[in-house]
Every structure is written in structure tokens, then in C-alpha cells.
Amino acid sequence: MSTAVSPTARTLAGPDTPFAVVDVHRTRRNIARLRARADRLGVALRPHVKTAKSLDAAALLHDGGPGPVTVSTLAEAEAFAGAGHHDITYAVGIEPHKLPRVIALVRRGVTVRVLLDSTEQAVFVAAAARDARVALPALIEIDCDGHRGGLRPDAPGLPGIARVLHDAGCLDGVLTHAGESYFCRTAEERRAAARNERDAAVAAAERLRAAGLPVTTVSVGSTPTAHAADDLTGVTELRAGNHVFFDLVMAGLGVCGLDDLALSVVVTVIGHRPEYGWILTDGGWMAMSRDRGTAAQPQDQGYGLVTDLNGTLIPDLVMTAASQEHGTLTARNGAGLPELPIGTRLRVLPNHACATAAQHHGYHVVDGALGPATTAPAIEAYWPRVTGW
Amino acid sequence: MSTAVSPTARTLAGPDTPFAVVDVHRTRRNIARLRARADRLGVALRPHVKTAKSLDAAALLHDGGPGPVTVSTLAEAEAFAGAGHHDITYAVGIEPHKLPRVIALVRRGVTVRVLLDSTEQAVFVAAAARDARVALPALIEIDCDGHRGGLRPDAPGLPGIARVLHDAGCLDGVLTHAGESYFCRTAEERRAAARNERDAAVAAAERLRAAGLPVTTVSVGSTPTAHAADDLTGVTELRAGNHVFFDLVMAGLGVCGLDDLALSVVVTVIGHRPEYGWILTDGGWMAMSRDRGTAAQPQDQGYGLVTDLNGTLIPDLVMTAASQEHGTLTARNGAGLPELPIGTRLRVLPNHACATAAQHHGYHVVDGALGPATTAPAIEAYWPRVTGW
Numbered sequence: 099m100s101t102a103v104s105p106t107a108r109t110l111a112g113p114d115t116p117f118a119v120v121d122v123h124r125t126r127r128n129i130a131r132l133r134a135r136a137d138r139l140g141v142a143l144r145p146h147v148k149t150a151k152s153l154d155a156a157a158l159l160h161d162g163g164p165g166p167v168t169v170s171t172l173a174e175a176e177a178f179a180g181a182g183h184h185d186i187t188y189a190v191g192i193e194p195h196k197l198p199r200v201i202a203l204v205r206r207g208v209t210v211r212v213l214l215d216s217t218e219q220a221v222f223v224a225a226a227a228r229d230a231r232v233a234l235p236a237l238i239e240i241d242c243d244g245h246r247g248g249l250r251p252d253a254p255g256l257p258g259i260a261r262v263l264h265d266a267g268c269l270d271g272v273l274t275h276a277g278e279s280y281f282c283r284t285a286e287e288r289r290a291a292a293r294n295e296r297d298a299a300v301a302a303a304e305r306l307r308a309a310g311l312p313v314t315t316v317s318v319g320s321t322p323t324a325h326a327a328d329d330l331t332g333v334t335e336l337r338a339g340n341h342v343f344f345d346l347v348m349a350g351l352g353v354c355g356l357d358d359l360a361l362s363v364v365v366t367v368i369g370h371r372p373e374y375g376w377i378l379t380d381g382g383w384m385a386m387s388r389d390r391g392t393a394a395q396p397q398d399q400g401y402g403l404v405t406d407l408n409g410t411l412i413p414d415l416v417m418t419a420a421s422q423e424h425g426t427l428t429a430r431n432g433a434g435l436p437e438l439p440i441g442t443r444l445r446v447l448p449n450h451a452c453a454t455a456a457q458h459h460g461y462h463v464v465d466g467a468l469g470p471a472t473t474a475p476a477i478e479a480y481w482p483r484v485t486g487w
Numbered sequence: 488m489s490t491a492v493s494p495t496a497r498t499l500a501g502p503d504t505p506f507a508v509v510d511v512h513r514t515r516r517n518i519a520r521l522r523a524r525a526d527r528l529g530v531a532l533r534p535h536v537k538t539a540k541s542l543d544a545a546a547l548l549h550d551g552g553p554g555p556v557t558v559s560t561l562a563e564a565e566a567f568a569g570a571g572h573h574d575i576t577y578a579v580g581i582e583p584h585k586l587p588r589v590i591a592l593v594r595r596g597v598t599v600r601v602l603l604d605s606t607e608q609a610v611f612v613a614a615a616a617r618d619a620r621v622a623l624p625a626l627i628e629i630d631c632d633g634h635r636g637g638l639r640p641d642a643p644g645l646p647g648i649a650r651v652l653h654d655a656g657c658l659d660g661v662l663t664h665a666g667e668s669y670f671c672r673t674a675e676e677r678r679a680a681a682r683n684e685r686d687a688a689v690a691a692a693e694r695l696r697a698a699g700l701p702v703t704t705v706s707v708g709s710t711p712t713a714h715a716a717d718d719l720t721g722v723t724e725l726r727a728g729n730h731v732f733f734d735l736v737m738a739g740l741g742v743c744g745l746d747d748l749a750l751s752v753v754v755t756v757i758g759h760r761p762e763y764g765w766i767l768t769d770g771g772w773m774a775m776s777r778d779r780g781t782a783a784q785p786q787d788q789g790y791g792l793v794t795d796l797n798g799t800l801i802p803d804l805v806m807t808a809a810s811q812e813h814g815t816l817t818a819r820n821g822a823g824l825p826e827l828p829i830g831t832r833l834r835v836l837p838n839h840a841c842a843t844a845a846q847h848h849g850y851h852v853v854d855g856a857l858g859p860a861t862t863a864p865a866i867e868a869y870w871p872r873v874t875g876w
Binding site: 114115116117148170171172190191192193194195196199215216218219241244246247277366367368369370371374378380383384385387388389390421422423424426439440441450452453456457458459485486487 | 503504505506537559560561579580581582583584585588604605607608630633635636666755756757758759760763767769772773774776777778779810811812813815828829830841842845846847848874875876
């Protein structure tokens with residue numbers, strides 16, 4: 099199993115395929131870009147670590163030290179707390195069974211904000227904080243675009259939920275996520291989604307403050323809106339996560355370019371079906387995931403675009419089908435199939451970095467700043483992933 | 488992380504959600520059903536272990552002992568060889584870089600059949616067998632339905648490839664997979680696909696034998712055709728793997744019933760959006776995979792059907808959307824949403840068992856033969872999965 103860099107696997111020609119690769123140069127550049135935006139907007143960053151799920155990648159988020167993070171699982175919370183990230187928001191609605199692990203983290207000195215959108219949840223969080231005699235700061239989820247959970251900013255029940263939390267010392271603030279921004283088509287639509295996201299969060303916060311309920315955190319973010327927002331007045335923090343790697347969905351939206359994509363999967367050619375126009379590889383959906391996020395975009399990129407081992411795009415070659423351990427590459431726009439003998443290694447750029455990364459135990463890391471390699475790019479490091487729940 | 492059965496997690500009410508569950512009663516019954524079919528057809532079984540990837544599940548395949556298996560990765564080959572399964576077919580086209588691991592297994596006394604469909608591959612397999620002075624039995628992949636790799640039985644190049652292998656002592660036989668049978672609509676179509684699959688494999692074998700090339704193995708199989716074949720004369724072994732768990736795709740095809748589905752994912756209700764008709768859970772695509780196999784079937788089952796914690800189907804409740812760690816349940820056919828308070832545990836039956844199982848480190852095992860539990864089904868065991876490549 100390709101779980102560590104062995105002495106015989108010092109380049110991308112080494113490990114058995116398929117395996118995930120991260121270009122740390124692009125990751126650094128993507129992180130710096132959002133950091134500069136946040137600084138310009140005068141807002142703190144609380145990156146979501148659910149995409150990379152890597153302590154090594156997270157070390158690049160805050161200039162090498164720990165910093166505020168958002169997590170999608172308690173396994174992430176525990177792993178990141180263990181590495182010194184003591185300011186954590188668990189951004190999935192809380193349920194009672196998960197509170198003991200949250201409380202255990204709090205007792206270790208970690209701040210863990212929980213998320214909720216109902217009186218039912220506020221009541222059991224308040225009770226747990228009282229019973230355990232710990233701080234359980236809670237964020238009320240605000241629905242800005244009908245994407246998933248949350249309360250509309252004008253929901254009748256909002257002040258009552260905040261009151262339950264406040265009376266127990268648990269009210270921290272509000273949080274929203276513009277999930278529908280993934281379906282925007284233009285930069286103007288993304289800017290509008292970012293304004294709407296901010297307006298919803300700020301309106302909810304102002305409504306609570308007007309009712310005498312103190313709101314500290316006003317948290318917004320999605321990768322598309324984080325890169326489009328032009329004014330975040332009233333917002334205290336910005337969340338985004340996918341930007342550490344970006345992917346074809348984000349490139350299709352115009353949030354990034356193809357040369358910003360930091361995650362790819364190295365695969366090997368294992369067969370040819372010239373009569374069908376197919377090149378077969380050993381990278382199927384087990385390596386890429388079943389995610390077909392670009393299927394809903396104007397340019398469907400199949401299961402991914404293909405580069406050579408150096409990361410140079412092979413024009414018009416697309417991974418169009420996937421079995422468990424087989425990928426099918428085909429040419430589009432009438433392009434001929436390139437000559438790729440059995441054993442040739444390629445890299446596939448994924449639709450959705452979060453989903454593709456989740457299929458792997460970790461990442462072999464290359465540094466694109468070193469320029470094209472004459473043989474195969476050197477492997478600089480191995481970054482393991484946090485897995486499970 | 489829910490990676491083992493702790494003393495406080497003795498029932499499905501115990502481990503933090505989401506987690507994968509296997510009903511061992513249904514698994515045993517599904518295995519016995521195919522075993523009885525194979526016995527009736529007079530053919531050996533070589534089950535594919537890529538679905539469960541579990542040594543514990545594999546122990547049920549051959550009455551407790553080791554037996555012939557098919558694998559999709561060398562990580563599986565190594566794990567199963569370590570557990571005494573010394574008769575292995577690696578059913579993904581071979582490429583040179585993977586041969587050292589194959590040869591290492593052979594040197595441990597394991598038979599590993601490799602798969603190929605080109606002269607190029609036959610030449611390097613033959614050279615490797617000679618150089619390493621080991622047996623490298625090879626199967627030539629036959630394409631019976633244009634699904635993926637392989638040579639048509641009448642392909643001009645077939646005897647030449649077999650000759651290269653034979654001259655190096657590497658020719659073992661032929662293998663085909665009726666991948667298109669997943670798109671059959673009726674039992675008659677599946678029977679026809681099974682006949683076509685057998686005919687292609689047997690025709691290829693007979694063609695080689697007529698050319699003086701000895702063929703030992705004639706291997707066919709896919710879960711739909713394995714359950715439909717009425718005559719396997721000339722076939723030496725039957726492969727299938729999905730049947731250990733089955734799934735909604737197989738139920739939609741009519742290969743099994745919903746009460747044969749042995750794999751599910753336990754999730755917890757974390758929110759409600761009555762204005763949209765949504766119940767939100769903590770089981771998103773990370774727990775279910777992005778597989779939407781039933782989308783191509785007459786009855787689209789979304790991301791899965793929903794049962795209570797005992798496994799009893801909740802009529803008309805479907806998981807219709809998935810974020811990374813959020814699932815959305817909606818009612819169909821005008822059914823009302825059931826009362827499911829926050830904290831309620833449910834089980835979701837997946838589209839595609841291979842893909843959903845791959846999202847988990849292992850399975851909490853229950854025994855459906857014990858009947859409905861008054862509280863929550865007891866956890867009998869934990870079966871870890873083989874992961875990676």
C-alpha cells in the first residue's frame with residue numbers, strides 16, 4: 099500500500115498507482131490569495147479543513163502556527179485539537195449523542211463551537227453545558243439561500259432559540275453558508291450571492307442584538323462567495339475550505355484557473371480499445387470518487403481532465419467513465435487519441451477535490467515551483483489524512 | 488472514531504454516526520443462494536472480494552476456510568494471501584510496475600493470475616516470469632459486450648497473445664465480465680446476457696484450443712449474470728462479488744429483493760426544514776458515496792431508501808440530496824414526513840454497496856436472524872476493511 103514515501107519511491111514514477119498528489123506550490127498560492135482577500139476585507143479567516151483533512155496542509159493556513167479552523171466531523175476536531183488548533187467550529191448540526199466528545203475536547207482546553215437551528219437543540223446544548231459545567235458556545239445556523247439547514251433571518255423562532263442559549267451562557271453568534279453559490283454562472287452572480295450571504299448573517303445578528311441578545315461571531319463563507327465578496331461589513335469571519343486544492347467545479351465556475359488545481363490522482367495506462375476510442379487506466383471511481391460535479395455545468399468534464407506526469411494538460415483528453423478500478427479516457431472535439439503505451443503514468447484533475455481526496459489515505463506532495471522535471475517530479479513529503487468520524 | 492466495538496457501544500444505538508452496518512444473516516443467505524446456483528450449474532465459484540474487502544466476510548464464502556477469490560487491487564491480494572487465500576485472480580489489466588508485488592506473492596506460495604488483453608502485456612509478463620523464474624499464470628480478457636477492456640472472441644490478435652504466453656508457460660485461460668448486464672431490464676435480458684457472456688468466453692477458449700493452445704480456466708461473471716445463467720457448459724468458474732451485500736441497483740434490476748440488502752449506513756437526524764419537506768441527517772456523501780446508480784433505472788432511489796434502526800423500511804422516505812456530511816430525506820408519492828425528532832437513528836440502504844462500503848473503515852455487524860430488537864440491534868462483531876492500493 100502506498101502509505102508512505104519509501105526510498106525507492108522518491109518521484110511520482112515510484113509509488114504504485116493510483117495515488118493522490120498535492121502540488122504544495124499551488125496550495126500555498128491558493129491560500130495566500132484568499133488570505134490577501136480577507137485582509138483587504140478586514141475579516142478573519144476560519145478555513146474549513148474538511149477538504150484536505152491534513153495537519154500538514156493546515157500548517158500552511160496560518161503561517162505555520164495553529165489558528166481558527168472549521169471542521170465537518172468530530173474526528174477532525176480531535177485530530178486538529180491534538181495538533182494545537184484550539185479554536186474550532188464544528189459546522190454540522192449538533193445532536194445529543196455527539197456532545198460527550200465535544201465536552202471532552204472542551205475539558206482539554208479547546209473551544210468548540212457547535213451549530214444548531216432549533217429550540218430542541220438549544221435546550222439540550224444548554225442543559226449539557228450546565229450539567230458538565232463547561233462552556234459550550236453555540237452558533238445559530240442561518241439559511242441565506244434555501245440550500246440546506248438553518249433558519250431564515252426573519253424566522254419567528256430565531257430570538258427564542260438565542261434566548262435559550264443566552265440564558266445558559268451558550269450564545270456565541272450566527273453562521274451561514276451560501277451553498278447555492280456553487281450553481282452561480284457569472285462573477286456578478288457570485289458577488290450577488292456573497293452580498294446575500296453577508297446580508298442574511300448580519301440581518302440575523304442585528305435582529306438578535308436589537309432584542310438584547312449579544313452576538314459575537316457573524317460567520318459566512320463558501321469557496322465561491324469567499325472569492326467574490328466585495329464588502330463584509332458586519333461579518334467577523336470568513337470560512338472556505340476547497341480553495342486549498344480547488345477543482346474542476348471551481349474552475350468551471352470561474353473561481354480559479356485550471357493551473358490553480360493542486361490535487362490530482364496519478365494513474366497508469368493499462369489498456370487500449372482503439373475501436374471505441376478508449377484508453378483504459380487503473381484509476382476508477384475508487385481513486386476519483388463518483389463525484390460528477392461538472393455534469394451540471396456548461397462544460398461537463400466527465401470524471402476529470404488528464405495531464406502528463408509533470409502536470410501539463412493533455413488537450414481534449416477526458417476521463418469519461420469509471421468502474422471501481424478502471425478509468426476510461428476518450429478524446430473530445432474530434433481530437434485524436436495520444437500515443438500512451440501501457441505503463442504510461444498520467445494525472446487526472448478531479449471534479450470535486452473534497453470527494454476525490456476522501457478516497458485516499460494521504461497525499462504525495464510535489465512542488466510545482468521547481469518547474470517541469472526531466473524524468474518525474476520529486477516527492478517532497480507525504481501528508482496523511484484524518485479519516486472516519 | 489468508530490473503529491472498534493467499545494464496551495459502551497454494544498448496540499446500534501452506541502457508536503457515533505454515521506457508520507456502516509452489515510446484517511450477517513442476510514450476507515450468509517445471499518452467499519448460500521449463489522453457492523446453490525453454482526452447485527446446480529456444476530461450476531466453481533471464485534467470488535470477487537472487492538465489495539466487502541473483508542477477511543471476515545470472505546470467511547463465509549467458502550464454508551469458513553480459504554478458497555479461490557478475485558481481487559481488484561494488490562492490497563487486497565496481499566491481505567487475502569496473508570489470511571490463507573492462496574488462489575487469487577487479480578482482475579484488472581496488469582502493467583509492469585505492479586509485477587514486483589505479484590512476484591513477491593508468488594514467491595510466498597500464492598497463485599496469482601494476472602489479466603491482460605494485448606501482446607505488449609503478454610511480452611512483459613512472459614519476460615518477468617522467465618527473469619524471476621516463477622509461474623505467472625495469465626488470463627486473456629475477452630470482451631463479451633463492449634463494456635470495458637478485452638478482445639472480442641474473434642479478434643485477429645487473440646491466438647498470437649496466447650502463443651506468447653504459452654511459450655513462456657504463462658497461458659492459463661480466458662476471462663470475461665458482462666458489465667453491460669447492469670443495464671438489463673428484465674430477467675430474460677439477464678439470461679440472454681449470461682448466455683452471451685458464456686458464449687464469448689467458451690468461443691475464445693475453443694478457438695485457442697483449436698490452435699493447439701491449452702486453455703485451463705474459462706472464467707465468467709457479474710452479479711446479474713451469475714444469478715441468471717441457466718447453462719454454463721464449458722465454463723470452469725463463476726465470479727460475482729456484490730451479492731454478499733446486494734444494493735438498490737441490484738434490487739432495481741430484480742436480482743434481489745429489498746430484504747436481501749445486507750449493507751446499510753446508520754445516520755442521525757440533525758435538523759428539520761418542514762417548509763421544504765426536508766429531514767436533515769449527519770449522513771452525507773462521505774458516508775454514502777456519490778454513487779447514484781439507480782438514477783439510470785426506472786425507479787430512481789436518490790442516495791438511498793430509509794429504514795428504522797431495526798431495518799424496517801419507512802415507506803416513501805428517500806435520501807434525495809447529499810452534502811459532505813449532510814443528508815436530506817424527503818417523502819415521495821405525496822406521503823407525509825414521519826415524526827423523527829433530532830437524535831433519531833435511521834439506516835440508509837445504498838445504491839451501490841461497493842461504493843458505499845468504500846467510504847468506511849469497516850462494518851459493525853448485526854444478526855437479522857435474531858428478529859427485531861426492542862431497543863436497538865446488538866452489535867455482534869466489527870469487521871475491518873482492506874483499504875488502499
